[in-house]
Amino acid sequence: MQIEMEICFYKAGIQSTIQDLGRYPYLSQGVPLSGAMDSLSARLANIAIGNSEELATIEFTYAAASFVAETDLLIAYGGEGVLLITGNLTLPPYRPLFLPKGTMVELQNNNKGARTYVAIAGGWNAPTILASKSTYLTAAFGGYHGRTFIAKDKLKNDKNWSDGTLKLFNQLQGKEPKFTKWGILAKSFLPDDNSIRVVPGREFSWFTSNSILHFVSSSYKIALNSNRMGLNLEGAAIERSKKEELLSTAVAPGTIQVTGNGNLVLLMTDCQTTGGYPRIAQVAAVDIPRCAQLKPGDNITFKYISQENAEQLYIEQALDINILKIAINDKLQ
Amino acid sequence: MIDKKQETTSSYSFQTYALSEQAITLEFGNEISEEIAEQINSFKELLSENSFPGFKTTVSAYTTLTVFYNLMEVLTSGLVGATCFEKVSNYLHQLKQTTYQSHRISKPGITIPVCYHEKFGFDLQEVAKINKLTVNEVIQIHTSAHYRVFMIGFTPGFAYLGGMDHRIASPRKSTPRASLPAGAVGIAGNQTGIYPLKTPGGWQIIGQTPLKMFDIHRDQPSFLNAGDEVKFKSISLDEFNDWPCR
Incomplete structure (x- = not known):
């Protein structure tokens, strides 16, 4: 069982692409690995909503982006680039977030990092090209038609729902944005030292x-x-x-x-x-x-x-x- | 020239070093040679027939073969060593004890059609001038040699071909072109190669092939692979334009 979800980009941001964990099998043919630059944040965002860690995420570069929920959504985000906000509400990272249809989500700069990963229940939908859904801009293939998102692009989720994801959706579903009391402490995966x-x-x-x-x-x-x-x-x-x-x-x-x-x-x-x-x-x-x-x-x-x-x-x-x-x-x- | 009948028995010789936590590089020497290319190619095949738990893929280069693997699978494998690097390194050193039959007749050569018309050979005149040859002599020399793919790199499907006749060697352009068409055939120093995608590039361009050198819709997207033997064939502008499936 899975539920179809969709977003529409209002402002697409500086460089927003679909990325998963990359394509190893074609290195011998000169095809780069590609995939999420910050693979840890992309993995944790997926894990937070019960997805497999390798499902496709949206990689946002800095802020200046926003999207509208065309349906009810179950998402999670990770990375240090921005905070996701809707109205006055700041949505916490690394945590399952339910957003009802019609919600406008904005990426607000926090000056801490460069990249943010948004994962959705079942993963984002994109064709698998050369064993990955990652966008490789130089050769214009993979991801969303081989390019960065532009305003008015619409993107659906995929069907890789786990039982846990479905349970989360049922638990959080309602008329208002809602998130779980628990979240992933991403800091615990990083060293204290800056070097x-x-x-x-x-x-x-x-x-x-x-x-x-x-x-x-x-x-x-x-x-x-x-x-x-x-x-x-x-x-x-x-x-x-x-x-x-x-x-x-x-x-x-x-x-x-x-x-x-x-x-x-x-x-x-x-x-x-x-x-x-x-x-x-x-x-x-x-x-x-x-x-x-x-x-x-x-x-x-x-x-x-x-x-x-x-x-x-x-x-x-x-x-x-x-x-x-x-x-x-x-x-x- | 590659001697197709030669058949010898030799052993592999390489040193290993860690490229990353999940990649080990085998270094077969430090100069470009047919013998090293042959060893790399042969060892790559030996490894694909005798892979180890966690093995992912290999990347061939002039004197190296790099083996990528999944660290956690190597960790829980039965391979012997104090670290994962050692486990893989030990395995590869063991595998290298195998002597190999160097049989160079296994692969048929690949012929690549190239249109050397002035419309595509932007630098043909320059290459001729540098080498005090006529344009026709440059084409004749470029189409006479047998080449070997030493490496795929730079962009998806870009093949570095060794074995070019020194008489048409030319330095790179001092300023790279911002955009070259897919299929552009170039010369840089003693090497020749084909740009598979529309990209910037600094090689001297002498022609263009109608073949798709990189196509994501093929099982093997790159037309050429490291180790392949290649020849060029001159085609006319009409043949180029009429080429099927361009």
Whole structure:
């Protein structure tokens, strides 16, 4: 059993696209991973309403967006970019939200982050292209006709309803916006420390020791020309001690490349599958979602950890998310 | 030139390093060579026939093969090692003990039609001038060689082809073009390649293929894959325009 839901964009926002957790199987054919920049927030938003974590969400960039509920809605949102409000009511993040037909929802800037993920009961409806519903703007495929949303676009939900989702809907349904007393404490998945943890990259030894010291002791500023492919970082230039050319090889989201003029580029989820710039570091997978929330002008600092440590952090987070899923499942019984 | 009859027995040789928590790169050397490309391609096939729990996909490059995997599946697998990286690395090192028959006759070559008409070969004159050749000589040289796909990268389906004749090598444009048509065939240094999508690009453009090099409606969206052997064939403007399914 599932219930059809639909929204209509009133203001579409700066860059609003459909994203799930990306498309791995086509990396060998040069197709980027794509998917939610802040995959943690997208997963938690889905989990909050009893969805599978990999269902399609809407990724909003900053605020300046609003949508109208064309039907009753059961949604949840995550990410640090905005707060969702309706009238005078602030809707809490990471929590199941019921909104009756006709509700106007606005995204209000809170200056904390860059991206917000809205999940809907059953996931958002979009064709599966190359094993994913994610939008890849560069090649204009995936998501909603391969593009960002514009005003008046309408979007329906999909039919992947779990029993728990249905129970939530029945529990919250009414004439007024309503949400549960419980929610997910997203902070518990993030470290207190602001530094982004990185593992030394393959070409780490190609840089002068002074530059490496700079890399971990000074802060870098997110440049204006940053996007889903990568964050350009402004700061002390990194000098090379080894002038050798690197033959292009595989890169991945989280790879920090040093360009010819010594600038840093932190690759994000729409990045190319191969690259030819030497790699000074690889961001720990658990910290990539935090990078996705950085805005132009924000500062970033790095801290080296070991490969083993990065792996351990990943495993701990995966186990924590599993526990969360079990706990929510229990609530929805 | 690729010798199609050669058949030798050799062993794989590579070092491994972690690209990320969920990717390991096998480094087969540090220079572009047919022998390394052959090893990478052969090991990729060996791995797809003998994959491990959590294996996702591979990305081939000039001297590397990167193996992507699901960390949690590797963690709970029976693979041996203190960390997941070690588990996968150990498995791959074990697999490399297998000697391989280098048989280069397995894949038939792929012929790609290219229209070298001035309408498409924006830089054909320039490439000829740089190399003190006539335009026809450039076309003749470009269509005579056998190429190998060393890597797919840059954009979906973009194939980097090695094996080009040095006589038509040309540096990249000093200013990349803001937009190239899908199918544009270019030269950069000693490499040649085809732009599968309408994108910006800095290679010297000598022609255009009517083939769809990347198509999301195919099971294998990329027309070319790493390891493929390729030849170019010159077609006329009429043949280009009449090409079916353009």
